[in-house]
Amino acid sequence: MKKSERTRKRILDAAAHWLTHKGLAATSLRELAEETNIRTASIYYYFESKDALVEEVLRIGIEVVHQSVKERVEMLGEEVSFQQRIETAITAHLYALLMHGNYTSAHILNYSFVSLDIRQRVLKVRREYGEYWQDLLEQAQKAGDIAPYVDLGLLRLFLIGALNWSVEWFDAEVKSVERLAKDCCKMIFNGISGHSTSAGVTRHDVLTCPSSTITHDR
Amino acid sequence: MKKSERTRKRILDAAAHWLTHKGLAATSLRELAEETNIRTASIYYYFESKDALVEEVLRIGIEVVHQSVKERVEMLGEEVSFQQRIETAITAHLYALLMHGNYTSAHILNYSFVSLDIRQRVLKVRREYGEYWQDLLEQAQKAGDIAPYVDLGLLRLFLIGALNWSVEWFDAEVKSVERLAKDCCKMIFNGISGHSTSAGVTRHDVLTCPSSTITHDR
DNA sequence: GTCTATAGATAGATAGAC
């Protein structure tokens, strides 16, 4: 890696760090320059503007998660169950989110505040990742691993939302990423109800169920 | 309500709006004053500083949700099942979040960026709300409505995280708050698995909304 | 309570030397 590329990366790293901890408007090029040991004006050699720098951080923030998830799911063999694939996807998402730096959290925390221009361009990258999950979930539903009644769009938004929020509370000393992913997956697949059959036990008589758990349907 | 109180409220409303849509540092007292039809200096008659104003918005953002949830759950009779109580709590949380203004979203989107002082004080109010949910979930587990294997702390963070994230994608024209709450509750309690823990999957007509109509983002 | 006026700090961005 050339020195010029390294400098560029150091600016991006500093930006991701400040965007995560201070927010968009409180992230000043002066402080980024100080942290990178260059002068403010030198940033403009690498980036056209503050907006361009921020846009790249946000874009990387999604791409790194998307790539991580895709890679690790594809590494699984063909015969692996969809529940296992989804657990792997959750693990990979959490890993990229929690362990691999500030780019993704910078994205999550600042997306609402960047200019409309940036938001629209970054939205494309977001959509691609959303569609990856949507495909995964649809395949799982077709294969019968997800019940037909489930609204996959809602599931996707609900799941990714919950995972993204973990940047606010995750603590590796309380629960590891793998453990967290496994527990989330179990909760999502088996449900939390105390009235159904015990978690993980396969039932074939799906047409019968304790009515008490659905009595509030109207 | 006195004129002075109304002016104060108009400043708070404007602040909540700007904090939600532009973020902490991009929310300037000048623009708040303009939106409130007063001069910048007049804001200092009502609030000691920008920080004090922001802190009050964030505090209200939690309190309004906490109160809404508490009220609506307490309105339910004693004999109501815990699953129903939790669905009511989810509905109330979403209502306060999505329908009743920008205070809560201002909190969610800016909490990471406010000064340590504010964050620590606001954290107390947050904790109180978290404890309310923890109590509710513990009672449900004791009553047998939530399975013993469930990590209630994880469930609480997962659930509230997913709900809070809905500010990013909720669209009342796609799915109403009540419908959304009901569907979330069903998914959480019954699980999404197509194979096991079958409680509830007898009703395949529960989710009427085609997932494709849910927007990825706004 | 609301105003005018302004102090004092800091922001993004540019010009041009080296």
Add this chain to the structure above:
DNA sequence: GTCTATCTATCTATAGAC
């Protein structure tokens, strides 16, 4: 590639009249 110097704009906050 990196620098110094600086322009222009905007910010929070204060002083003091009315």
